Amino acid sequence: MRPSCSGTPASSSTSCAPGSATPIPEGRTVPIYDYVCGSCSARVEWLVPSWASPAPECPACEGPTSRRPPAPAIRRGAAPPVARSQAPRSWEGVGNGDREVITNWRRALDVRQEFERRHPEYAEHQxxxxxxEGVFERRPLTYRELAERATGTNDANQAAADAVRARTPGAPAVE
Structure with missing residues (x-):
């Protein structure tokens, strides 16, 4: 006898997917699918036995629902696209000028640029x-910092020397 899924499951070893008359055996993994209602636009998640299972009715208005792609599939994976800072910066890094490697990196960086346009909080600071080099290896000296340091003296060389002293441990303080 097959357990009923209307109401309470017949035994503790089975449970039912919402909107389904098919019991789910204990220990079996059941995917969660995202659905959107065609009538009221409600979004719901359902545990269903398989992709081929019929779409459940909307719990809010009992209208027809349709399956949506899961969020990671929409973003092309669970992680953000490769960052520009991870792109190769040398001839050897692009396979000695291999066109296929260069084309793949260009596509990946185009995807990243579009991602940053849609999600500015992920944009890299440039x-x-x-x-x-040297004392600036871990924290590079930017032209903006150099200009700020040279504001009082209008001397870029003195500003660079001040930046070196500021980044050198144990160096005398700038007066």
């Missing part, structure tokens, strides 16, 4: 770098 500034022109004046120095990035």
């Amino acid at each position: 500034e022109a770098v004046a120095a990035h």
Whole structure:
């Protein structure tokens, strides 16, 4: 005898997916699918036995629902697209100029640019770098910082020297 899924399940070893008359055996994984109602636009998630299962009725208005792609599929994966800072910066990094490698990186960076346009909170901060070696390896000296340091003296060399002293542990303080 097959357990009924209307109301309470017949035994503790089975449960029913909402909107389904098919019992789900204990220990079996059942996917959650997203549905949207065609009448009232309500969005719901249902546990259904398989992709081929019929779409359940809307719990709010009992109208017809249709399955939506899951959120990770909409964003092309659970993680944001590859960042520009992860792109290769050398000839060797692009496979010695391999067109296929370059094309793949261009496409990936175009996807990232569109992603950042839609989600500005994920945009990488970019500034022109004046120095990035030595004491500036971990925190590059940007032209903006250099200009701010040179505001009082109008001397970029003195401003760069001040930035070196500021980043060097144990260096005398700038007066």
